[in-house]
Amino acid sequence: MKHKTKFASLLLIVMLLSLFVSAQQNKKPNIVFILTDNLGYGEIGCYGGGLTRGAATPRIDALATQGMRLLNMNMEAQCTPSRSSLMTGRWAIRSGTHSVPFGGVADGLTQWEVTIGEALSEAGYSTGYYGKWHLGSHDGRLPNDQGFDEWYGIPRTTDESLWPTATGWSPDIMPAEMTMEGKKGEKSTPLKQYNVDERRIIDAEITKRSIAFIEKQSKSGNPFFTYVALTQPHLPTLPNPAFSGKTGNGDWADMLAEMDFNVGQIIDAVEKAGETENTIFIFTSDNGAEFLKPWDGWSGPWRGAYFTALEGGMRVPFIIRWPGKIGAGHVNNEIVHGVDMFATLAKFTGAKVPSDRPMDSDDQSDFFLGKTQKSAREGFPIWCAERLTAVKWRNWKMHFLRQDNMFDPPVKNPVPVIYNLFTDPREEKPTPDSWVVGPMLKIVGEFDQSVKQYPLISMGTPDTYVPPFAKINSDKKVK
Incomplete structure (x- = not known):
């Protein structure tokens, strides 16, 4: 009888430890x-x-x-x-x-x-x-x-x-x-x-x-x-x-x-x-x-x-x-x-x-x-304010606009300028690696396609405007 009691106690301890470990593992x-x-x-x-x-x-x-x-x-x-x-x-x-x-x-x-x-x-x-x-x-x-x-x-x-x-x-x-x-x-x-x-x-x-x-x-x-x-x-x-x-x-x-x-x-x-x-x-x-x-x-x-x-x-x-x-x-x-x-x-x-x-x-x-x-x-597209200024993909960057600091006006490049960030981390010497334009424009194209379905909103848009895709709950918050 004593052995059974000890065994039951040990079994209970093991189960409790197992539950504790499981709880710790599942803890957020x-x-x-x-x-x-x-x-x-x-x-x-x-x-x-x-x-x-x-x-x-x-x-x-x-x-x-x-x-x-x-x-x-x-x-x-x-x-x-x-x-x-x-x-x-x-x-x-x-x-x-x-x-x-x-x-x-x-x-x-x-x-x-x-x-x-x-x-x-x-x-x-x-x-x-x-x-x-x-x-x-x-x-x-x-x-x-x-x-x-x-x-x-x-x-x-x-x-x-x-x-x-x-x-x-x-x-x-x-x-x-x-x-x-x-x-x-x-x-x-x-x-x-x-x-x-x-x-x-x-x-x-x-x-x-x-x-x-x-x-x-x-x-x-x-x-x-x-x-x-x-x-x-x-x-x-x-x-x-x-x-x-x-x-x-x-x-x-x-x-x-x-x-x-x-x-x-x-x-x-x-x-x-x-x-x-x-x-x-x-x-x-x-x-x-x-x-x-x-x-x-x-x-x-x-x-x-x-x-x-x-x-x-x-x-x-x-x-x-x-x-x-x-x-x-x-x-x-x-x-x-x-x-x-x-x-x-x-x-x-x-x-x-x-x-x-x-x-x-x-x-x-x-x-x-x-x-x-x-x-x-x-990679990803890069906006400066509302302007699509550049695209970064792997170790390359393509600039559509030039702006060296916040006080310089953005200037459109005659053609997009590409830099290899491995060989030119300061983005000062354009590279002829024009083959990277393809994957970079794909990033831009995917974003543009999403905008056709989900239009952008402007700065200052009031909360009373609700885009077509959004549903509002009773607290006026989207779910």
């Missing part, structure tokens, strides 16, 4: 997505920066050794379009978010776009957004209206922090940007005027709130999606007072030290919560290097900065870590684009990808997991 991964603002390819140590820019970046560099580091990660050429394509898995030209809004129109994503926040929320995730949004300024188009349970940050851009000290500025003429916070189902609340003093301390607050969200959700048992949209190094590139003068190498170096510290704090929070093994941790930038003086970013070996189709405007750092799933120390030069994050994260989490509209997002899950050495993408 958390996601921490850190998006920096105008961080050039060559700024952090593992991409050739760090000490060469006046400040080591040991925490970010260590993250790269623990996961995969991409050498050919691409974004759209401006803040708003890159954030839009990350959020929706669609080229920003499709949703009227192809340019940074400068006022006068209803800016941001319409309510019938489906964001990754909404997709993950519907898949059972707790979702938090902290930092710069730049995809809508008013209630109805803020993060808590677009799938996030809570948010804190600024609705637009950091250069507006300079307005309160600008000669002739008046809030009666142009109201100051405010830091804001909000929760799903409620209106967002303005907090403080976003001036230069607030600019210096906002990333510390973003980090603090992100950590609090991670700690809270790890205790709840729910999988969580923490989107951390840091404001550095966007102009004015001014470090937190705690880091001012710390490196002895100026504001830019102090900012890099601050950024590395903040990223390290978030990494530590995930570890302290016991969630490291089950968390996909991503670090990247929204577009290429800061350009406006006196805040000069660095694009490493590439020429150009944001607002251009040059590599320096769109090729960015990208690190992804998922212990036990994504190989440590892997470095790859395969083409990936920010628009691919939607389909990839959906695959990792079981979230749904919209099927009622053209999706430009390629699922890179097998590539990241090492099941294939090839990216799911060979």
